[in-house]
Amino acid sequence: MKEIIAFPHLGSYCHPIKRLLKNTTNQKVMDTPQITKKTINMGSKYSPDSVCVPFKYNLGNYIEALEQGATVLIQAGGGCRYRYYAEVQETILRDLGYEFKFIQIIGKSHLRLNEIYKLLKKLNPKLKKRKLIHELITTFFYIKYLDKIEELIRERIGFEEKKNSFIKLKNNFLKEADKTKGFLSLKRCFFKYKRKIKKVKINKPKNCIKVGIIGELYTAMEPFSTYELEKMLASYHVEIKRFTNLTYLLWKKALFAPYIKWKSKRYCKYKLGADGLDNVYRTLWLSKHKFDGIIHTKPTGCTPEIGAIPIIMRVAKEKKMPIIFLSFDEQTSNEGLKTRIEAFYDLLSIRKEEENERIHRN
Amino acid sequence: MKGYIGIDIGSISTKGVIINEDEKIIASSYLWTEGNPVLAVKKVLKELRQQIDEEIINIVAVGTTGSARKLIGTMLGATVIKNEITAHAIGTLSLHKDVRTIIEIGGQDSKIILLEDGVVTDYAMNTLCAAGTGSFLSSQAKRLGIRVEDFGEIALTSKHPTNIAARCTVFAESDLVHKLQMGYSQKDIIAGLCNSVAQNYLNNVAKGKKLESPIIFQGGVSKNIGVKTAFEKILNEKVITDENGHLMGALGCAILAMKKNVERPFSFNVSNSDFETKAVECKGCPNHCEVIVVKKDGEKLDSWGNRCDKGSYFK
Known part of the structure; x- marks a missing residue:
């Protein structure tokens, strides 16, 4: 009997991950149902109340997937409470009476090829190491290309002339990239869409308002968990810069860690866990590159970020950077968020006007 | 005109x-x-x-x-x-050109706005908890059997305000009941409550921010002179309240x-005219967005609350 594999949602990354699993395991990989209010309601019903919000979203994803017949669940792990997610979620789901296999891929702090090989071999005994390496490289590039496309879109989406033109392009890219066979055709597909995105007509003033989004990784990458914060910002005609994406987490982070630590040594002596130190560095980076404001997002009770916030506040105060801190939980009313973002936008635009006037006067 | x-x-x-x-x-x-x-x-x-x-x-x-x-x-x-x-x-800038800090405590939210040269530089709102807002004060007034409008005057008569835990509404309430049973006088407790509102605001909303004078205190709670004096005592600065503060x-x-x-x-x-608002649950996907439709004399004016375009077709 074929197994049905399911994994939780994280932005658009379900596409590359699904492709990897499909090609290496030869099993059926399921499209986990899209996150909706129902997902988060189910997730928070069976989660401990004080756990951070990504746990609840993931659990809701699993329950919905299991109800649609999934037999194998996959979870990753990270440098904070995220590492315990797998075990706790498995226990909760077993207590609920579901039957399934549970696989955690990053149980320790590093991602090792041999471990992945062993884990996937359980699902597909015929898997060759060569095949796995090939697929992993293609997936890494897929993720890299996807992130690059999203980055390009984020710079432009606030100024598009025809509504939804970028979202359509991105969806087409995903559709086409899923169908590509090898690495080369994937690359060709990426360049085709890169060109297309650059050709879309935009109406971007030279000194537009630029905002950087920093903070915890799940709220940064999963738009549903922040009530589509980026979309809301785009509607105010703002250029958005976001650092956290899978490319960053998978290899850039490890590569840049010593540099980041050295750069922010004035403020931090030690690592803060998860992305804490990175966010201190990003605050410095954003103020150096003349961004207008910073938005910091985190789930309520995210310990590494709570540790980082006072330091970020101090950096922002010294550099005179406007910054707001947003905490997200499972409640789904975005009125409060709208008020805060609108006020933040007013703050930035009035500041910008003053600045421009000063330049004109001199 | x-x-x-x-x-x-x-x-x-x-x-x-x-x-x-x-x-x-x-x-x-x-x-x-x-x-x-x-x-x-x-x-x-x-x-x-x-x-x-x-x-x-x-x-x-x-x-x-x-x-x-x-x-x-x-x-x-x-x-x-x-x-x-x-x-x-x-609104405040039109009356006080040089204002640096606006403290605003309303019915269920409280905010702080910091300004410099007539431009907003920073702001914060209470995030999770309604402790220290107007509704907290009025529910405690009910418990004590006093009109909330009289709170300020009574608080001023107290010489030794009691300490009331300011961190959280629930703690404050149980602390208050405890102090009542211990036999503290009512005016001392009311003064303590006013102090705790000010303390709570400074710890939660104004956390990590520098309050420069002139400081203006607005919102419904600013009518309570007890809270105003509590702020003045803690901040050691003059706090301005305006007769039109609630209209800003x-x-x-x-x-x-x-x-x-x-x-x-x-x-x-x-x-x-006759206005009617209706909440409709969109059944287009499992998200079940709640769409609000506003009608004027039976005609649809506008609708909102939907995440995608499907919801905008409700009548």
Whole structure:
């Protein structure tokens, strides 16, 4: 009997991950149902109340997937409470009476090829190491290309002339990239869409308002968990810069860690866990590159970020950077968020006007 | 002469002003929302109408702010629908040009706005907890059997305010009951409550921010002189309260409506129309968005609350 594999949602990354699993395991990989209010309601019903919000979203994803017949669940792990997610979620789901296999891929702090090989071999005994390496490289590039496309879109989406033109392009890219066979055709597909995105007509003033989004990784990458914060910002005609994406987490982070630590040594002596130190560095980076404001997002009770916030506040105060801190939980009313973002936008635009006037006067 | 209406619809009270072209308030109204913003606004409009001469003053634009701004803005055809923070800052700046800090404690939220050279530089709102807001004070007043309006005067008579845990409403309440049973006098407890409101605000909302003077204290709680003196004692600075402090939000959005230079005909007869709001659950996907549809005399004005385009077709 074929197994049905399911994994939780994280932005658009379900596409590359699904492709990897499909090609290496030869099993059926399921499209986990899209996150909706129902997902988060189910997730928070069976989660401990004080756990951070990504746990609840993931659990809701699993329950919905299991109800649609999934037999194998996959979870990753990270440098904070995220590492315990797998075990706790498995226990909760077993207590609920579901039957399934549970696989955690990053149980320790590093991602090792041999471990992945062993884990996937359980699902597909015929898997060759060569095949796995090939697929992993293609997936890494897929993720890299996807992130690059999203980055390009984020710079432009606030100024598009025809509504939804970028979202359509991105969806087409995903559709086409899923169908590509090898690495080369994937690359060709990426360049085709890169060109297309650059050709879309935009109406971007030279000194537009630029905002950087920093903070915890799940709220940064999963738009549903922040009530589509980026979309809301785009509607105010703002250029958005976001650092956290899978490319960053998978290899850039490890590569840049010593540099980041050295750069922010004035403020931090030690690592803060998860992305804490990175966010201190990003605050410095954003103020150096003349961004207008910073938005910091985190789930309520995210310990590494709570540790980082006072330091970020101090950096922002010294550099005179406007910054707001947003905490997200499972409640789904975005009125409060709208008020805060609108006020933040007013703050930035009035500041910008003053600045421009000063330049004109001199 | 041209006139501009600004309306601030809060959770507890609804405020309305009419200003002339010199940003002067020529009519104002202040009453309880009582959970029905539409009715409250109708009453406010009626009161405003009585205070002006309609033949001289011609209303050309409307601005709304507060938690029901979108609903009322749609209802009245407002040209400006602004958030409370900007509206309060603009309103206050028109009266106090050099203000640096605005403390605002309302019915269920509290905020701090920091300004420099007439520009907002930072702001914060209470995030999770309603401790230390107006509704907390009025529920405690009920427990003690005192009118909340008398709180300030009683607090001032106390010489030794008791300490009441300020961190959290629940702790504060159990602490208060405990102190009552211990036999502390009522006035000391009330003074302690006022202190705890100020302390809580400074710890939660103004956390990590530097409060520069001149400091202006607004919102419903600013009418409570006990809290005002508590702030002065803790901050060691003079705290200014304004007789029109509660109208600042409404004034701000009226000024914004004036500055926007968009004129839209407005008639006071709008308060005679029949408004109906309806919440419809969209069944297009499992998200079940709650779509709010506003109707005027049976005709659809607007709808919102949907995440995708599917929800906009409701009637």
